[in-house]
Amino acid sequence: MKDPAYQIKNLKAFRGMEGNGFNAVLYLGTKRLGTIIDDASGGPLIYDMPEEDRKALYAYAQSLPDVVCPFNDPATGKPAVLPSNAFLFINDLIRQAMMKNGATGSKGA
Numbered sequence: 001m002k003d004p005a006y007q008i009k010n011l012k013a014f015r016g017m018e019g020n021g022f023n024a025v026l027y028l029g030t031k032r033l034g035t036i037i038d039d040a041s042g043g044p045l046i047y048d049m050p051e052e053d054r055k056a057l058y059a060y061a062q063s064l065p066d067v068v069c070p071f072n073d074p075a076t077g078k079p080a081v082l083p084s085n086a087f088l089f090i091n092d093l094i095r096q097a098m099m100k101n102g103a104t105g106s107k108g109a
Contacts, residue, residue: 005029006057006089008036008097016040022094026057033057036090045087061089 011024021040026033026049034049047054064084073080082088 006060006093008093011094011097011101013098014040018042024094024097026090026093028053045090047086057089058086061086064089 007027008024013022018040021038023037026036033053037046067082067084067088069080
């Protein structure tokens, strides 16, 4: 079975009160799922999409391998490891889209 082809399009990055934020449209293949927003207020991501699609995204993201961080866990001295989740998955898609667009994110991906 082929992995779902989630992708980001129409990425708009901006500076907000609590750092950098973005608005982006999430697609699964050619199907538009909805909008994902980091409003740069320090709060969680906003998923403006049908609940069924959001739950499928969460389940997919949690099925991915754990994320090995570039910093060490002070308790073990080894690289910190985080369980994969939708927040980390979406942020990785956003990072890839920004790199593709010359790091500004102002163009559609």
